């Protein structure tokens with residue numbers, strides 16, 4: 001376990017101090033540590049996700065325990081991983097401390113005394129530390145102060161609930177491929193394998209306990225995919241019908257592309273500017289036995305890839321802060337800077353503007369983000385509508401959605417949707 005602690009500390013360090021994305025860091029670590037058992041890999045992931053979920057709270061506690069800041073940032077990360085374990089896991093407290101002391105000894109023998117002293121001091125002062133951490137918003141909610149301020153300004157008292165939802169463990173949610181079966185049909189297939197699941201949306205099932213995808217019946221045959229229930233709204237909202245020409249302009253890794261193709265026989269062009277991520281779109285389509293034209297291109301420069309024939313439906317799942325999906329990607333809370341929000345809004349407006357001219361008259365464009373900030377959502381759409389007389393908004397309705405905003409809760413990540421109609 002001490003090896004797992006140190007690898008988790010290195011990964012957390014690369015995210016917080018190196019600005020790297022956790023998914024990439026973890027996949028590199030797991031490739032390097034190929035001898036780890038499945039259980040050890042799970043433990044490593046849990047330590048990374050958990051430590052990043054509560055990072056500013058753990059940092060506050062650590063600062064309170066230190067006379068002066070630790071000089072080696074990796075040592076600081078190791079202490080935070082251990083404090084996370086002490087706060088949130090069921091492992092024996094003294095075992096956790098001993099493992100962290102050994103982990104420190106292996107990397108810097110001089111530091112093991114400090115690790116021992118800090119963690120034992122934490123155990124003695126745990127309740128006082130928790131109380132003190134609750135007095136400061138940043139350590140109480142475990143978000144950056146600018147983020148807390150933005151949510152409070154927009155949502156008032158509801159901001160606390162949104163932040164708490166973003167700190168919960170996400171469920172494993174499946175999308176059932178309508179070309180093979182239905183949600184109740186697949187629920188029965190799962191039950192036969194003793195996998196309990198609840199239907200939450202027309203094609204969405206939440207598993208009672210997550211399982212590796214290889215354990216999902218008919219996964220390789222394309223019966224099912226992993227996708228959050230909130231993300232599954234997109235394909236239904238876009239209202240595609242057989243024979244339509246459809247553009248998915250920011251398509252990778254292809255979750256919504258595949259869902260659209262599962263719902264109707266459409267001619268679909270999937271564009272993304274990241275060639276590497278487009279590989280995932282191709283893999284997904286292959287597994288699901290679906291067909292689309294996949295092109296690497298910039299949605300803001302269609303002249304480079306568009307053949308001039310208008311689309312009846314466009315999905316613009318634009319790049320965004322991803323502030324609605326932090327329960328699945330807790331690293332985002334520490335990677336985003338306040339100024340990123342306005343920068344995303346500029347990019348989003350550019351993409352929307354460019355795609356509008358590709359839409360056929362009487363066509364529909366669905367603008368989508370996984371953000372909870374109005375600056376990237378309602379405001380981008382309102383500014384767009386003010387510039388375009390030929391555009392109008394079609395009201396969307398779904399349980400829990402207000403003005404296009406679906407807030408994160410037990411069943412969904414946070415998403416924003418606006419369906420725009422082009423005058424006939």
Ligand SMILES: C[S@@+](CC[C@H](N)C(=O)[O-])C[C@H]1O[C@@H](n2cnc3c(N)ncnc32)[C@H](O)[C@@H]1O
Nearest residue numbers: 250252253254255256272273274298299317319
């Ligand atoms: C939110 S993700 C899309 C998720 C995808 N629709 C799905 O459901 O799996 C946003 C995507 O936009 C892509 N992207 C960002 N800027 C872009 C641009 N200017 N043109 C095309 N794609 C872009 C990113 O590479 C990323 O894959």
